[in-house]
Amino acid sequence: MPLPNDLKDKFIEIVEVNHVLTDPSLYGPYTDDFTDHYKSQPLVILRPNSTEQVSQIIKLCAENRLGVVVQGGNTNLTGSASTSTPDSEVLISLTRMKNLVSVDTKGDSMVVEAGMTLADVHKCAEDNGKFFPLSFAAEGNATIGGCLACNAGGVAVLRYGTTRELVLGIEVVLPDGRIWNGLRSLRKDNTGYDLKNLFMGSEGTLGVITKVVLKLFPIPKEKETSLVCVESPAKAVALLNRVKDSAGSLLTAFELISEKPISRVKKNLPDVEVPELSPSPWKVLLELSLFEKKEESVLESILEQAFEAEEITDAIIANSLKDSHKFWHVRESIPLADRTEGGSIHSDISLPIASIPEFLEVSLKRLKEEFPWIEDSIFGHLGDGNLHYNFVSPEDPTLTYRFEEEIRRNLYTTVIEYNGSISAEHGIGMLKKHHNDEFKDPIELELMKKIKNAIDPEGIMNPGKLI
Amino acid sequence: MPLPNDLKDKFIEIVEVNHVLTDPSLYGPYTDDFTDHYKSQPLVILRPNSTEQVSQIIKLCAENRLGVVVQGGNTNLTGSASTSTPDSEVLISLTRMKNLVSVDTKGDSMVVEAGMTLADVHKCAEDNGKFFPLSFAAEGNATIGGCLACNAGGVAVLRYGTTRELVLGIEVVLPDGRIWNGLRSLRKDNTGYDLKNLFMGSEGTLGVITKVVLKLFPIPKEKETSLVCVESPAKAVALLNRVKDSAGSLLTAFELISEKPISRVKKNLPDVEVPELSPSPWKVLLELSLFEKKEESVLESILEQAFEAEEITDAIIANSLKDSHKFWHVRESIPLADRTEGGSIHSDISLPIASIPEFLEVSLKRLKEEFPWIEDSIFGHLGDGNLHYNFVSPEDPTLTYRFEEEIRRNLYTTVIEYNGSISAEHGIGMLKKHHNDEFKDPIELELMKKIKNAIDPEGIMNPGKLI
Known part of the structure; x- marks a missing residue:
């Protein structure tokens, strides 16, 4: 009409x-x-x-x-x-609602309207001598309200958590138009059900988040970034545990990258500078954030021990911020290199970290059996157990699209078998709604529907998504 | 019947x-x-x-x-x-349900039954070379299920968060007796509404938490503890921000303690050893957790700068673990010293950190106006904005009990005026239900009731509490 x-x-x-x-x-x-x-x-x-x-x-x-x-x-x-x-x-x-409402530098919090982009949130924090850690590729356009609605993840979850853990309060317009002012900036509040976390991650199906109180953090004084060669995902998990035990909360990123997507970056994006390292089937990109200036590298001694323990075969530590950006730029160029290769489809699964080596072996075998032509492109936030398990089909780019449904079913079946999640950070939306209906615990789906009906009985909020 | x-x-x-x-x-x-x-x-x-x-x-x-x-x-x-x-x-x-179900040292998680005491949770983690940070005075008896039901806080929230932030998954018996198995050990999962956080902190009004997946952490290699003299809460807030900016996530505890309860510890509990420091109306107890052995103290140089900036007037750094325990023992002896003094009543409010100095001045003035005989006993987790704002009435111990209702109303009115919470960590239960009904946003109470009715329509779960 x-x-x-x-x-x-x-x-x-x-x-x-x-x-x-x-x-x-x-x-x-x-x-x-x-x-x-x-x-x-x-x-x-x-x-x-x-x-x-x-x-x-x-x-x-x-x-x-x-x-x-x-x-x-x-x-x-x-x-x-x-x-x-x-x-x-x-x-x-909500893109016109992009104002900074207030900053509290003594209390480390900031109130912004939901339509402010994540990049502008970073800027507002920095302008006030503070740091807001949520970060991912689309941050120049993505709004903070969208980050809350989808509980966005990104590259700093290992240390700072997902969006949920970075928010102190929210303002929400409810499905009947009334405004709930939950704009509290308290670190602790045990006076009722956790409505804040209910609205966050509900993908707009329960109400409209219009303002947000964000946590702010001290700006790290220094970063140490390294690109490391490992022979297998199992070695990467061993390295992860070594770094966590040695560096504790200084570790802010731990990304696993298969050599395959890196070789596609080299091939399809010749302008991207890929650091020279010994050949290895997997790489790890890791980063520490330090709060004091150091004379000696913290990472160097940890990596030396890892080398002696035969967990890693080679490593390069960034000498400058420019070097570090170069490492990250390789990681961030993978989606474009994959799209250039042809037939790129993406996923964002998560698994219990310890089961990832076995899961990768089993799932790849099952996928290759059903789709012998498929080529994998695996990378992601190993520190959070979250992998972007993607595919390309360079021979015939239409193949992955034609078989997308079957590919997802094959992959998700193994994910569920290993107690994983079919969506670690992108959410369900329309794309994975039928998969979620199929794979998620029916009792959990029923509880979700009861809550949806209680808060939005007419079902007007974001129909056809998630639930 | x-x-x-x-x-x-x-x-x-x-x-x-x-x-x-x-x-x-x-x-x-x-x-x-x-x-x-x-x-x-x-x-x-x-x-x-x-x-x-x-x-x-x-x-x-x-x-x-x-x-x-x-x-x-x-x-x-x-x-x-x-x-x-x-x-x-x-x-x-649930105290018979106290078994360890499984530990995943590579994935840093552990599954336990709800009736395990918090002290036993610590032991299970330590036996596996890991650390579970939730900690408070009653941990020898308090069960982990109770911690989840009430979203317990304690002394390490500043760095590790409240119970909510330490839990990956839960198993819940629903009000109709069915079991929801949400025992996932994933760090990221965006496949639906956040039911886990809804059950946590709901004080048993939505279901029975029977098993828990807990996050584990590396054991800190070293701790630095200091007891510091400050002239005012405003100076303590300035010191807090200095330490956060200098030490970042190394800061694990920051407690503000008024001299009054310390003098009651000296008077009523002569066996408790109170470190000698210059006289000052307020003390700060702070602790850093380090993940590498250091030759030089991190805290010393920060405190020297704070002394030069006139934020602190004296400080003592613990030379040994025994010293550090001594500092904490003073802090933990306050409730008993207050009870010995007579007429002790307690509260657990929270406020935006920056507003605490002004709030303390205004609220104390208002309380003294209405109850000239009252004596305050203020201490708490300043780093989280959470104060235990307690009272004694040594002249006549029955006075505080007789006027408890009026005292709470006087205090809570100022708390709400300063955008605070009447319960930061203890919860509502029966004690503060009528206060919560009075002071909490009616829209929020209405949303809570809708959810309660959706999940427990017969209202059999923990009747008369919270909602």
Whole structure:
């Protein structure tokens, strides 16, 4: 249906005419999904600039039983910020709500509006002599509200936790349009159910997060980054435990990377400088964050011991920040190198860390049996047990897409067998909803539905996603 | 009502006759509350030894619409492990469910039954070369299940977080007796609503936590402990920020202690050795945990800078583990010294850290105006914004008890004005239920009730507590 004129007028009254978009030729940035997988067809796109406006919009949607999709930077990878049925849902973009509300440098917290990009959150923290650790490739566009809605992970989870652990309070517009002000900046509060964590990670299905109280941290004084050669994932797990035992909370990143995607970076992205190291089937990229200036490298002595214990075969330590960026740039170039190779599909599974070596062996064998042509591209946050277990099919790029469903089923079956998760950080959205319905504990799904019905009985919040 | 015989027979069938207690003369350890405030009168006390037995008990209670109170070590401070109406509720003690299920030293996690004491959890971790950081005075009796139910805090929250942040997975018997197996040991899992955090901190009102997957950490190699003199809470906040900026995540404890309770320790507990320091109205007890052996003290240079900046007036650094225990023993002796003084009542408020100096001034003034005879005993985890704001009335110990309600209302009113919480770590239970109903955001209370009704529609789980 087209947007009825009376409703359009009411929306214009709330957010002004410039921010009620009904011309599909202007929809692009909001409807074209980051993964080229989903194309939204909203009834209307609204761009409110305050919690009060969001509240009024949701009230109107509730009265008219209109589905609501809320969007931040539109960088989601599972379709959770896209419409699920054409011409019937209201798409709300929060990108105009990007203000810094307040900073408390003595209490190490900061209040921001949900539409601020993660990169701007970093900047606001740094401008105040503080550090906000959440970090991932899309941070220039991704909004902090989106990070909360999907409980984003990234490269510093090992030390600082996922988004959940970085948030002190939230403000939420509920499915009936009322505003819950949970903007507390307390480190400890045991006065009721943990509503904050319930809304976080619920992918917009319970309400609209409009403001956030974030934890801030001291800026590390120094970083030590190293790229290391290991013969197997088992050796990488041994190294991980050695570094954790020796460096404790100084360890902030521990990434495992298969040589295969690195060789694709070399081949497809010749401008990316890949450090020279002895040949090895796996690499580890690890980083310590130090809070005092050191004369001697902490990492060097740990890596020497690892070498003597035959856990690693070669290693290079960054001599400068530039070097360190170079190491990370290799890691971050993998998705583009894979896409260039052809037929790239991605996943973000997690597993109990100790079971990863065996899981990799078993799962790869099963995948190769069913899809002999498949080529794997495995890398990820080993320190969190989270792998990006991706695939390419360079011979025929259409193959992986044609068999995507079967590939995912094959992979996820092994993941569940090893007590893992089919989504460590990207979430469920529309992409994995049917997989989640199939693989998740039915009692857990039932509890989720009970909560959904209790908080959003009309089911207007982000229909067709997650649940 | 007395327990009907047919029901008694059914309970005996589930847990065997020795573990169905109906003789009140045997009730003591389960019914006499830690705070001498509540005296339970259960219909029966059951002591199951497996999740399956708990499940069968809850099924039977659900069929008969019997209220269920679950108890760990019975060390709760708010009555949340006591019955709320006499002779009508089933009290379940989980203290027989105290087994270690499994340890994963490579993945840094451990599965234990809910009835294991926190002290035994520490021991199991240490026996496997690991560290579990949750720690507080009652850890010899408190069970890990109780810690989860109340989201216990303690002395290491600053670095490691509250119980919530130390748990990877849980197993729960739901109000209909079914078992939800959420015993995942994953560091990241974004496949649905955060049920784990919903059950944690719900004080037994949503289900019975029967098993737990705990995070383990490397054992710190060394600790540096110091007792420091400061002139005011504002100076203590400045010192906190200095240490955080200089030592980052090495800082594991930062306790503020008023001189008044320390002088009561000296007076009432002459066996406790109090280190000699220059006179000052406030002391700070702080601790760093180091992961490498150091030749030079990290703390010494930080404290020297703080002295030059006139943030501190004197300091003593522990020379040995024995010294360090001595410092902590002073801190831990305060509650007993206060009780000896007479009329001790306790609270566990939290506030945004930066507002604590002003809050203390304003709240003390208001309390002294209404209760000129009152004497304060303030100490607590300043690093988390959490204060134990306690009182004594040595002249007439009955005074504080008689005016307890008015004192709490006076204090909590100021707490709420400063955006604080009336319970940082002890929880609500029965003690603060009416205060919570009065002071908590009505929208938040309404959301909590919706969730309670969705998960426990008959309201059998821990009736009369929290909600």
